[in-house]
Amino acid sequence: MASEQQPIHVIGGGLAGTEAAWQIAQAGVPVILHEMRPLQASPAHHSEELAELVCSNSFGAQATDRAAGLLHEELRRLGSIIIGKADEHAVPAGGALAVDRGQFSQDLTRTLAEHPLVELRRNEVTAIPTDSIVVLTSGPLTSAALAEDLQRFTGMAYMSFFDAxxxxxxxxxxxxxxxxxxxxxxxxxxxxxxxxxxxxxxxxxxxxxxxxxxxxxxxxxxxxxxxxxxxxxxxxxxxxxxxxxxxxxxxxxxxxxxxxxxxxxxxxxxxxxxxxxxxxxxxxxxxxxxxxxxxxxxxxxxxxxxxxxxxxxxxxxxxxxxxxxxNTFINSPELLDASLQFRSRATLFAAGQLVGTEGYTAAAAGGWLAGTNAARVARGLDPLVLPATTMMGALFAFISSASPKHFQPMPPNFGILPDLGQRIRSKPERYGAYRDRAFADLAAWHTSLDGSAPGLLVNA
Structure with missing residues (x-):
């Protein structure tokens, strides 16, 4: 039974960690979600809620012929709790998806805490557990002790940039x-x-x-x-x-x-x-x-x-x-596969800004994939890699294969998608073609796995 399985540890209760923990629990695998707030504050957060939106309340453009909007819709079709709750708590923002950030975070915190397979622990993790499957989503403000342990594990110093x-x-x-x-x-x-x-x-x-x-x-x-x-x-x-x-x-x-x-x-x-x-x-x-x-x-x-x-x-x-x-991030091209697994340890995953993706929706996307794959590994299944023609797949293909020497955080954008194979001069038509291909390939990919609901991907 799922309750007899060893729990997966998710470290960090931001957008990526919240999404990862939810996908793991929905797959029937127990999960411990570690969040150090309020016991230890961060330089940017203002509350102790999960998935707090620090910089803005906007997830970006809604239209699916925009990079952010395409990523939103891919996540909707895959059962993302982050995008689902964002839709529930949306506020007027023209063509953007923006939320009442207080209600959004409070609802997610309550929903995760009430899930029977989720244990929410308010504690600082100072070292990566070595005896279990782990999803590392500690974000760009990872605590000093955990950052030092991650540097020892990877043998690399963090890279960084300044965010506001x-x-x-x-x-x-x-x-x-x-x-x-x-x-x-x-x-x-x-x-x-x-x-x-x-x-x-x-x-x-x-x-x-x-x-x-x-x-x-x-x-x-x-x-x-x-x-x-x-x-x-x-x-x-x-x-x-x-x-x-x-x-x-x-x-x-x-x-x-x-x-x-x-x-x-x-x-x-x-x-x-x-x-x-x-x-x-x-x-x-x-x-x-x-x-x-x-x-x-x-x-x-x-x-x-x-x-x-x-x-x-x-x-x-x-x-x-x-x-x-x-904000700090790891040199993902040197360390991660497109499944978001560490190449040197198949039971360790990472997602969110820590891996060099930029933006709220990209963090949720990484949490979805890392959480889904962690649950699959717990079930003895192979991890998934999304089609590179989807915005999600292209983003994770990029961070796992870019030039390590010049690697910098990457937001979702059409420039990372594979060429369409035809010249389309009109930008709206070209972006629409990227979207149509992404949706078709995502549906075919999903059907090839199990042909059922996204939440059952771990049972493929």
Whole structure:
């Protein structure tokens, strides 16, 4: 019986660990999920809940002809609990999948704790267990003792980059006479609050942002810092040039205040903003708003001073300031197979940001595969490798085969998928073709295993 089996240990209760533990338990195999919070805090987390979303409440674009949306849908079809709960706790976000992060994490914590085959242990694991199957999902903020043990096991030092989170503003403190609701090009529900800036306002904000004082990086040297390009601090972006932010998070294209008239009317051309700061709803009640793309390492006092220069945020009240922290990851191409097993130990798996995938959905995808394969190994079955034509399969094929010398974290993207074998000039049509192939190959792959529900993959 499943209850007589030796439990699998999952170390780390983030998105990857939560997904892995759920897939193991759903397969009928007992699992112990270790989470060190609240006994030991991390530099970035704010609660003791499982699967806490640290940097943002958004999982990215919903549309399946976008890389993130394709990955969402692949996980839905495979029975992901992370994406399932994200759908349940979604908040308006235009074309993106965003969640009420408090309800999302609380629901996952409760659901895992109530599963009869899941034991949730609040303890710090200081060494990788050697007498059982283990899924390592301790994330980019792995505790020092466990990190040292992993380095001893691999014989390699960690690689690292610096990641940051955006401030969160109380909705009532936003000046709605200035800020306006709109989604870019009027696509989907007008779910974003937009703070418009004139050229003069933008240049003043840019100059002050460039001169603002940053927080110290504490235990690591500033000169060794590497920023992950997909999550640059806003002040770093500003220092790269006057217009860099206007081609990034402050891009005004497709955004117009409908209160000023019809944006298609040429007479309203001069009313269009020079730059825009967007805020995305954090909770279902609409009481909290995240400054989109404004991850930062400025001192907290400087954040308040400079960000209140943004029209509409003159009296902004912040419930969370932006923070920056060091993220570490292993050199996966040297260590892992596409099954997410360590090549030197078939009973040890890893997933999440620790292995060099970037983004919430990628973490859930890694947790799904590592958890499914751990349960299969416990049952004496061969581990699975997903088709490389799926976004999940391509992502894990990449991290297990990229150049070890230049390996850096990789988000889901169409560039890692195999060529279509035909030239399609239209980008939307090309991405749609990638999607259609991914869905077809995922269905064929699944049918070839057992032809039944995704949760039974361990019984193939």
């Amino acid at each position: 989170a955006s401030p969160i503003v109380i909705g009532e403190s936003i000046n709605h006479e200035v800020a306006f609701f709109a989604s870019r090009y009027d696509r989907g529900e007008a779910a974003y609050l937009n703070c418009p800036l004139s050229r003069e306002q933008y240049l003043h904000f840019w100059q002050e942002l460039c001169q603002a004082e940053q927080a110290e990086l504490k235990d690591f040297e500033r000169e060794t810092a590497k920023f992950f390009e997909a999550c640059l601090p806003i002040e770093e972006m500003a220092r790269r040039g006057e217009d860099t932010m206007r081609y990034g998070p402050m891009k005004p294209v497709g955004l117009f205040d409908a209160r000023l008239g019809d944006f298609k009317d040429p007479a309203n051309r001069d009313k269009r903003p020079y730059a825009v700061v967007q805020l995305r709803q954090e909770d279902k009640a609409g009481q909290l708003w995240n400054m989109v793309g404004f991850q930062t390492n400025l001192r907290w006092g400087e954040q308040k001073r400079v960000f209140r220069l943004i029209p509409g945020l003159e009296n902004a009240e912040f419930v969370r300031m932006g923070v920056m922290h060091r």
